[in-house]
Amino acid sequence: MSSILGKFPVLGNKDTRSGFGAAMTRLGQQNPAVIALCADLTGSLKLNDFEKQFPDRFIQCGISEANMIGLAAGLATAGHIPFATTFANFATGRVYDQIRQSVAYSYKNVKICASHAGLTLGEDGATHQILEDLGLMRMLPGMTVINTADYNQTYAATLALASHHGPAYLRFGRPVLPIFLAEDRPFIIGKADLLHQGTDVTLVCTGHLVWECIQAAEQLEAAGISAEVLNIHTIKPLDEAALGASLSKTRCAVVAEEHQINGGLGDLVAHWVAQNTPAPLEFVGVKDSFGESGTPDQLMVKYGLKATNVVAAAQRVLKRKQA
Amino acid sequence: MQTSLSNTLSASQLADLSTQIRRDIVRMVHGVQSGHPGGSLGCVEFFVNLYFRHLHYTFPFTQEGHNEDMFFLSNGHISPVWYSTLARAGFFDMAELATFRKINGRLQGHPTTHDHLPGIRIASGSLGQGVSVAAGAAVAKKLAKEEATVYVLTGDGELQEGQIWEAAIFAAHRKLDNLIVTVDANGQQIDGPVATIMGLASLQAKWEAFGWRVLVCTQGNDLEAVNQAFITAKSYKGQGKPILILMHTTMGAGVDFMMGSHKWHGVAPNNEQLQAALDQLTSQHYTDY
Numbered sequence: 001m002s003s004i005l006g007k008f009p010v011l012g013n014k015d016t017r018s019g020f021g022a023a024m025t026r027l028g029q030q031n032p033a034v035i036a037l038c039a040d041l042t043g044s045l046k047l048n049d050f051e052k053q054f055p056d057r058f059i060q061c062g063i064s065e066a067n068m069i070g071l072a073a074g075l076a077t078a079g080h081i082p083f084a085t086t087f088a089n090f091a092t093g094r095v096y097d098q099i100r101q102s103v104a105y106s107y108k109n110v111k112i113c114a115s116h117a118g119l120t121l122g123e124d125g126a127t128h129q130i131l132e133d134l135g136l137m138r139m140l141p142g143m144t145v146i147n148t149a150d151y152n153q154t155y156a157a158t159l160a161l162a163s164h165h166g167p168a169y170l171r172f173g174r175p176v177l178p179i180f181l182a183e184d185r186p187f188i189i190g191k192a193d194l195l196h197q198g199t200d201v202t203l204v205c206t207g208h209l210v211w212e213c214i215q216a217a218e219q220l221e222a223a224g225i226s227a228e229v230l231n232i233h234t235i236k237p238l239d240e241a242a243l244g245a246s247l248s249k250t251r252c253a254v255v256a257e258e259h260q261i262n263g264g265l266g267d268l269v270a271h272w273v274a275q276n277t278p279a280p281l282e283f284v285g286v287k288d289s290f291g292e293s294g295t296p297d298q299l300m301v302k303y304g305l306k307a308t309n310v311v312a313a314a315q316r317v318l319k320r321k322q323a
Numbered sequence: 324m325q326t327s328l329s330n331t332l333s334a335s336q337l338a339d340l341s342t343q344i345r346r347d348i349v350r351m352v353h354g355v356q357s358g359h360p361g362g363s364l365g366c367v368e369f370f371v372n373l374y375f376r377h378l379h380y381t382f383p384f385t386q387e388g389h390n391e392d393m394f395f396l397s398n399g400h401i402s403p404v405w406y407s408t409l410a411r412a413g414f415f416d417m418a419e420l421a422t423f424r425k426i427n428g429r430l431q432g433h434p435t436t437h438d439h440l441p442g443i444r445i446a447s448g449s450l451g452q453g454v455s456v457a458a459g460a461a462v463a464k465k466l467a468k469e470e471a472t473v474y475v476l477t478g479d480g481e482l483q484e485g486q487i488w489e490a491a492i493f494a495a496h497r498k499l500d501n502l503i504v505t506v507d508a509n510g511q512q513i514d515g516p517v518a519t520i521m522g523l524a525s526l527q528a529k530w531e532a533f534g535w536r537v538l539v540c541t542q543g544n545d546l547e548a549v550n551q552a553f554i555t556a557k558s559y560k561g562q563g564k565p566i567l568i569l570m571h572t573t574m575g576a577g578v579d580f581m582m583g584s585h586k587w588h589g590v591a592p593n594n595e596q597l598q599a600a601l602d603q604l605t606s607q608h609y610t611d612y
Contacts, residue, residue: 064492064493078467079463101447
């Protein structure tokens with residue numbers, strides 16, 4: 001087994017949303033201020049245990065997401081730490097104005113926690129596969145935006161958010177994926193996680209694309225290319241120091257995300273690079289299109305979000321660097 | 324900690340205060356040549372009764388408001404009447420009223436917590452959100468086993484927003500009988516009469532059908548009638564239903580040429596109109612900011 005995959009053995013297979021649900025139960029035990037709100041998707045958000053153990057602090061909102069965001073703002077005003085949960089599409093686009101006014105502008109300590117983000121929602125199709133949520137949320141002043149890579153990181157991020165004052169968006173997903181980050185791996189909001197050091201190209205990645213980038217780094221290494229893998233779990237605030245340190249070494253990057261290439265992590269990185277360290281960049285993401293029905297893996301292949309796409313992008317960006 | 328002024332002013336003092344607040348409203352809106360005088364003038368008796376007779380609050384102001392009543396303004400565009408009331412109640416210096424809608428000020432066009440103005444707990448302006456926020460606060464009061472009351476004011480045109488009805492369903496389902504919503508039923512919205520623009524039929528029947536205890540105040544610009552509405556509404560607390568006051572007011576109340584027309588929803592008076600308004604708004608005791 002070669003270096004990077006050896007560093008990240010698969011510890012099991014679980015969905016990121018289950019990491020959220022387990023952490024919520026833990027938070028329920030630890031912190032009486034924590035409240036969970038859900039809009040008729042308790043099972044999908046893995047909140048059944050929380051509801052059972054803390055019925056007074058579980059608020060079923062029914063299919064009324066706008067009201068749920070307002071309720072969360074009111075609860076936060078009174079000093080609670082509300083976690084408002086639903087699918088990512090309904091947690092962001094549907095309630096953008098409510099989040100903007102009652103949560104972000106009012107600077108409420110509300111955690112908007114969204115499952116089923118991106119293409120990996122699968123068969124339900126494009127109506128539910130939001131690929132714009134990171135962009136929508138990162139544009140809001142003061143909003144912390146986190147997109148986690150596996151079960152353990154989602155668990156850690158959920159716990160971290162309860163101790164972090166201010167509005168936040170936490171994005172995770174539905175598919176069962178490898179757990180590759182150790183349970184005790186530190187998670188610090190706003191601090192990128194350098195998973196693997198390399199010298200030729202930086203793979204800047206977030207969410208489900210982190211695992212793809214680890215595999216891409218392995219394939220690149222076999223081809224004699226040294227790839228650095230930087231997990232940007234916190235989209236906002238962006239860890240500019242980590243990005244700068246990596247790019248000063250590799251001088252080119254591929255940004256990979258399960259999101260539109262417009263508006264997401266790629267745009268953020270491009271903005272920073274253009275201002276600070278001009279360098280060639282390539283982007284792996286959905287290219288200005290909606291998704292469709294299919295299995296998660298079929299969709300990731302069709303829309304070019306697999307390790308092979310990262311490898312190809314790395315080869316392209318290396319040619320541009322050398323030109 | 325200082326407690327509220329509830330019940331310390333006489334009826335004539337409250338009448339003078341109402342006139343004073345009306346003067347503030349027209350002067351603030353005139354001063355910056357923008358803002359919403361019509362709805363503000365129509366809600367003066369509501370605000371005077373709320374802050375000087377019924378709302379239990381303490382100083383210094385805190386966001387959390389533990390063990391005290393809370394008020395949320397959902398129709399944020401009537402900020403002039405709220406700002407004036409807050410200043411007159413001692414939340415901030417009344418001289419600050421002169422900064423309304425001006426650059427670098429805390430008295431934003433629509434209320435916000437962004438600038439830490441005492442008295443404000445949520446931004447409002449984009450309509451339809453306040454009842455949800457108040458319902459969240461009412462849940463918090465229940466969880467804390469507080470006796471406090473959560474109040475919220477909405478417009479009637481605002482009830483065209485769907486989120487209002489999401490909140491109405493929720494509050495009834497959760498039996499939030501510590502929540503008192505008042506609807507400023509002035510029958511006007513920007514484009515014209517509510518009944519013409521998007522008629523709401525019977526609001527009393529609608530709210531009752533949603534599971535609320537409804538009381539109607541037909542004289543929303545009469546200090547004592549509004550006082551009685553508050554007293555009755557509070558007597559309904561703890562009976563398993565959220566409470567709604569359907570408060571009939573006149574937009575522009577107190578200034579004859581502004582009364583009863585949607586045309587003064589969001590228009591500022593010119594110099595002559597200001598003087599004409601102030602000439603009508605006189606009392607024994609007032610001190611303009």
